[in-house]
Amino acid sequence: MRSARTLNPERPVVADKREAILRAAIRVFAHNGYFNSKVADIASEAGVADGTVYLYFKSKEEILHSIFDRSMEEAIAAGKQLLEQTSDPREKLRRIAHLHLERLGADRDLAVVFQVELRGSTKFMEEFSAAGFAEYLKLIRSTFEAGQQAGVFRKELNGKVVAKILFGALDEMATNWILSQRRYKLAPMADQVLDIFLNGVNAE
């Protein structure tokens, strides 16, 4: 009798376990905070032994990094794909903003890790900033600057600063949503941010 594993060669056990630990960590970090989470909690939540965690991650900190890295990669990839579907700069920014809040709004635990736990140390923030986060800002910025070239957005604005403003506004929406115990939908907030933002940067 052939086992399930044999039937799914594309989904090796190894990935399953790493994945399970990562998911467990997101849950545990979101509920207890990174510093108050024990590796044993993560292992138990993932259904593996404590030591098994160290077969897939070098340290507790690396788990946090991995969560960030993987999610950021996915987000950026999804963002880039979205950008290819339209050439209108306003529409591009609109889609980025929506994607941003949709992703966070769809996974409360991941959102908590992103909006709260990842912010807790200058050290991490610096790496954080150096890594995918910078790329994300760049994505917004270049989209905006393309809009400036196209005459859609005001030419005198600094693309770098504009990107931070949009990001900051969206980021605050997400943080507030988490702290508010999410009594409302997050994704629709994107429209209100865009309304003001696009109006503010509009040429003419």
Next chain:
Amino acid sequence: MRSARTLNPERPVVADKREAILRAAIRVFAHNGYFNSKVADIASEAGVADGTVYLYFKSKEEILHSIFDRSMEEAIAAGKQLLEQTSDPREKLRRIAHLHLERLGADRDLAVVFQVELRGSTKFMEEFSAAGFAEYLKLIRSTFEAGQQAGVFRKELNGKVVAKILFGALDEMATNWILSQRRYKLAPMADQVLDIFLNGVNAE
């Protein structure tokens, strides 16, 4: 012989020591991060014995709270005073924004504690949100709504959301400034935020 203490009855030693510990904590938290800072480090930096810290604060966490509470109170008081000096809603928001970035830009260590260390736990963020921070957002919001009443800002915008947008944009300026190793002045960034923001919320 009268001691220095006797000469300053309005500023009792008690306040001096509490103050010294608070200042020391800001320095220590900013440099090592909250979780990596030892109470002994704070005591040593403040020039007091470890145990003395506990005569003024109930716990390490209470020190962090106190830093936030005191700074927030001061900021709100300063903000309110500023608002009384003009009746133009746009000018009011302009002044709040400037004050926001000026205060943070003037004290790098305090800024690090506010932008990074205070964000590290849902628990703290929730209390944080519940406390002075909510009042700060309210200040922005009511100023904005007064502007709506006066026909200066678009009536269809939600004041609560608008306040978060402005705050989020300013907050991101501050966080980025810290992570960038502050190679530029923070306060002037307020103008760029305001340019877009006010343009975006303008009636007409």
Next chain:
Amino acid sequence: MRSARTLNPERPVVADKREAILRAAIRVFAHNGYFNSKVADIASEAGVADGTVYLYFKSKEEILHSIFDRSMEEAIAAGKQLLEQTSDPREKLRRIAHLHLERLGADRDLAVVFQVELRGSTKFMEEFSAAGFAEYLKLIRSTFEAGQQAGVFRKELNGKVVAKILFGALDEMATNWILSQRRYKLAPMADQVLDIFLNGVNAE
């Protein structure tokens, strides 16, 4: 009422506690072996909290070093004092040998630590060798060489090697005594070693 402490200013509490931990460690190391001894065992045996150990010693390893260093210092000091009491080279070596076995024979636990636990790692043996141990060998060697000068011992012998031979023979007596469950007295073995050794190195 004056406390005992007040009555014994020469014996500060600090020394008492350090001393207690050191004594406890000798007992614990002797019974369980260095690697199998837990710091918690030492603390408990010394009647202090686990953390207290670290107020007096940097690490578990430093405790082992301290045991060796202190005992070696004492032994060498005692040896030097003994050597001053006679000028006969044969008698000097006789006294060193007796002192060597008397000290180890008087404190079984300390002997175990010296003969067994301290030997368990090249790393430690190297430091061990570099430190007081080398000085001890030098003491034997210079005594022997003085005897050569005096025409008492054979001139063609290498003092360095001779010192190792005497030390090695005594060391083996001590190790065997420990392993034999000490059914006999250790100190008298010195005479049998000396009988052969002195006969072997005698001039004429």
Next chain:
Amino acid sequence: MRSARTLNPERPVVADKREAILRAAIRVFAHNGYFNSKVADIASEAGVADGTVYLYFKSKEEILHSIFDRSMEEAIAAGKQLLEQTSDPREKLRRIAHLHLERLGADRDLAVVFQVELRGSTKFMEEFSAAGFAEYLKLIRSTFEAGQQAGVFRKELNGKVVAKILFGALDEMATNWILSQRRYKLAPMADQVLDIFLNGVNAE
């Protein structure tokens, strides 16, 4: 097609693998120390999987035992063979001493394991003593006592003690040689030990 294995029926693969693990362990123990050596290191050094080690040895400790047992057996066998080649008691002891230092001097790693790693625990030392080591001492002792019978060595000396003295002196030569980073040849030291020893035990 016949495999290499089939061609060497006298030297089955089983022995090869056990041998490889043993050799690997000697190398690893000598370089890292017994307690700091991981079974995984030994396996990797031997070119087998971790689990394979447990097909040949019950535990890490048994590997250490096996190293000792096998080497001791070989040494004793070699020693006995040597003793048959001469009937002169002095010459017999001379050959044992030379063999002792030659064997250790020829294999630095094995010497480290014997002189340092095997000494690290009372428990092991006791078994060590009970096993082949006692037989080795007995070999020296009976050779010496035969010499006493033959009137070559002093009759009043205790053979047991004499054996320990010779062994202790040789053992110290070996230990010092290892710690000295072996800047000299070990085997020739046997002559200096014998010079003093034989002179010391000589009848007449």
Next chain:
DNA sequence: AATGAATGAGCATTCATTCAT
């Protein structure tokens, strides 16, 4: 009020050993 020695709970990580394949 102030001290700082003492406390002891808490935890990330390692690694010998097992066992399903």
Next chain:
DNA sequence: TATGAATGAATGCTCATTCAT
């Protein structure tokens, strides 16, 4: 036989907090 992924017990050390002085 051989593998190597998985296990989970084991522990040195830290540091917030207390309290006798």
